[in-house]
Amino acid sequence: MRLTEEQITRYHEDGFLLVESALDEQEVERLRAAFLRDCEVPGPQVIREESGDRVRAVYASHHRQPEYAGLIRDPRVLGPVRRLLTDDVYVYQFKINAKPAFGGEKWSWHQDYAAWRIADRLPAPSQVNVAVFLDTVDEFNGPVIFLPGSHRSGLVRDGRSAEAKSAQHLDPDDIALAPEQLSALVAERGMVSPKGPAGSLVFFSPEIVHGSAPNMSPFPRRLLITTYNDTSNLPRWAGEPRPDYVVCRDNEPLRVLDVPFLQALEGANA
Amino acid sequence: MRLTEEQITRYHEDGFLLVESALDEQEVERLRAAFLRDCEVPGPQVIREESGDRVRAVYASHHRQPEYAGLIRDPRVLGPVRRLLTDDVYVYQFKINAKPAFGGEKWSWHQDYAAWRIADRLPAPSQVNVAVFLDTVDEFNGPVIFLPGSHRSGLVRDGRSAEAKSAQHLDPDDIALAPEQLSALVAERGMVSPKGPAGSLVFFSPEIVHGSAPNMSPFPRRLLITTYNDTSNLPRWAGEPRPDYVVCRDNEPLRVLDVPFLQALEGANA
Numbered sequence: 001m002r003l004t005e006e007q008i009t010r011y012h013e014d015g016f017l018l019v020e021s022a023l024d025e026q027e028v029e030r031l032r033a034a035f036l037r038d039c040e041v042p043g044p045q046v047i048r049e050e051s052g053d054r055v056r057a058v059y060a061s062h063h064r065q066p067e068y069a070g071l072i073r074d075p076r077v078l079g080p081v082r083r084l085l086t087d088d089v090y091v092y093q094f095k096i097n098a099k100p101a102f103g104g105e106k107w108s109w110h111q112d113y114a115a116w117r118i119a120d121r122l123p124a125p126s127q128v129n130v131a132v133f134l135d136t137v138d139e140f141n142g143p144v145i146f147l148p149g150s151h152r153s154g155l156v157r158d159g160r161s162a163e164a165k166s167a168q169h170l171d172p173d174d175i176a177l178a179p180e181q182l183s184a185l186v187a188e189r190g191m192v193s194p195k196g197p198a199g200s201l202v203f204f205s206p207e208i209v210h211g212s213a214p215n216m217s218p219f220p221r222r223l224l225i226t227t228y229n230d231t232s233n234l235p236r237w238a239g240e241p242r243p244d245y246v247v248c249r250d251n252e253p254l255r256v257l258d259v260p261f262l263q264a265l266e267g268a269n270a
Numbered sequence: 271m272r273l274t275e276e277q278i279t280r281y282h283e284d285g286f287l288l289v290e291s292a293l294d295e296q297e298v299e300r301l302r303a304a305f306l307r308d309c310e311v312p313g314p315q316v317i318r319e320e321s322g323d324r325v326r327a328v329y330a331s332h333h334r335q336p337e338y339a340g341l342i343r344d345p346r347v348l349g350p351v352r353r354l355l356t357d358d359v360y361v362y363q364f365k366i367n368a369k370p371a372f373g374g375e376k377w378s379w380h381q382d383y384a385a386w387r388i389a390d391r392l393p394a395p396s397q398v399n400v401a402v403f404l405d406t407v408d409e410f411n412g413p414v415i416f417l418p419g420s421h422r423s424g425l426v427r428d429g430r431s432a433e434a435k436s437a438q439h440l441d442p443d444d445i446a447l448a449p450e451q452l453s454a455l456v457a458e459r460g461m462v463s464p465k466g467p468a469g470s471l472v473f474f475s476p477e478i479v480h481g482s483a484p485n486m487s488p489f490p491r492r493l494l495i496t497t498y499n500d501t502s503n504l505p506r507w508a509g510e511p512r513p514d515y516v517v518c519r520d521n522e523p524l525r526v527l528d529v530p531f532l533q534a535l536e537g538a539n540a
Binding site: 101102106109139140145179182183186191193211212213214216217218219 | 371372376379409410415449452453456461463481482483484486487488489
């Protein structure tokens with residue numbers, strides 16, 4: 001999948017780009033199966049909800065599940081990322097958020113790069129996020145909401161809240177925009193939430209202001225987010241680095257597969 | 271405003287009916303001004319947020335503000351109610367929910383009549399709710415979400431939660447549908463959230479299952495809800511009745527104004 005010039009311009013203007021139904025149903029089905037399998041692998045990379053035993057998120061599945069190892073190199077995913085950022089990128093973070101039915105927390109309005117600058121001392125916002133819808137995203141199940149163009153304001157809030165819950169794990173609340181900052185941005189830029197069938201992709205900037213409402217539906221809303229970083233922009237930890245399932249250490253530049261990930265997998269298994 | 275036969279059929283089929291922009295901008299402006307005035311009247315009818323001092327809701331403003339006394343008798347509001355219910359109706363409850371910016375609580379999935387049957391021993395679900403948008407309602411500011419047709423299932427959940435917070439005040443959580451009840455209903459009926467400009471109306475059944483997400487926007491979303499009840503269907507309190515600002519005592523049948531409420535007000539002031 002090659003992005004058109006118009007799509008590239010729109011990404012840089014708006015700070016995000018929706019590509020509907022980039023993956024087909026069979027591929028999504030395989031990704032969901034791999035996610036369920038990955039939830040059963042014991043370890044700290046499986047994050048559970050505070051109340052109850054349901055899985056809230058899983059990190060670094062591309063290290064354990066061949067479908068995800070393929071997906072992050074898929075021409076429809078990695079191809080556009082290289083067009084939008086640079087040829088030499090690696091996966092800085094990989095997570096699947098299973099926004100559970102009836103709630104799932106809302107995410108406060110924030111910019112990703114604010115967190116990464118603090119937690120990992122990433123020198124520059126040279127990242128591209130790719131969200132993959134593992135379920136249909138609609139207005140009811142807690143879609144991500146973007147303030148279009150807000151990435152062009154740079155870091156709106158610099159620093160974290162005095163009431164931060166943990167030194168190691170950044171909570172969006174720690175870096176949430178102040179009400180007056182958000183009011184001004186929304187008045188200027190409005191809000192947009194990309195929706196679409198499972199298999200859709202959203203490319204988005206590490207500096208775009210975004211948040212999400214809870215999931216009001218009775219079904220989980222699973223969203224995979226891979227963050228690619230420029231290989232020349234590595235973390236510069238001062239103290240203890242964050243765990244390697246949160247911040248991946250392998251920073252070799254990724255090579256794009258010649259074919260979609262399922263075909264590549266089947267070729268490898270043939 | 272007369273409802274068409276099609277609108278009446280749709281109300282009975284779906285359990286709700288949206289009428290966009292029934293009131294004009296000047297009328298909405300006057301209603302907002304009356305709301306701000308009413309928030310300043312001291313008394314238990316002004317409910318504040320648990321955290322902070324912001325107004326969460328105000329009850330029975332039609333007893334204090336002439337704009338609201340007119341509105342509940344306005345031909346565009348009371349006319350349709352009489353078509354949908356019966357000629358002899360009175361206002362059982364009047365409230366304005368000011369869903370505050372950045373949050374405002376979500377409302378769990380529930381049926382209004384479940385609460386009123388328990389709290390006031392209302393014999394039958396012979397009510398019509400009329401919601402008036404005092405602000406534009408969009409997908410971001412916590413619109414009410416309906417399960418179309420769910421009012422035809424009767425009371426899905428009969429009784430309240432064992433963990434009810436208060437004997438007197440019913441919380442939607444007390445009567446929230448169980449997850450499996452909601453999953454079944456959503457699978458069958460889907461979800462719909464009526465949106466529209468300020469001045470739009472939504473007529474809805476006391477038995478329709480509904481909920482709402484938090485308000486993610488930086489602006490309040492004020493929604494007025496008047497509940498009309500059949501005058502032959504009065505509360506039958508066993509113990510202490512609920513306060514008269516929550517459940518209005520005046521059950522004389524309401525007469526429809528000949529003209530819109532602002533015209534009537536200006537006539538009265540002339």
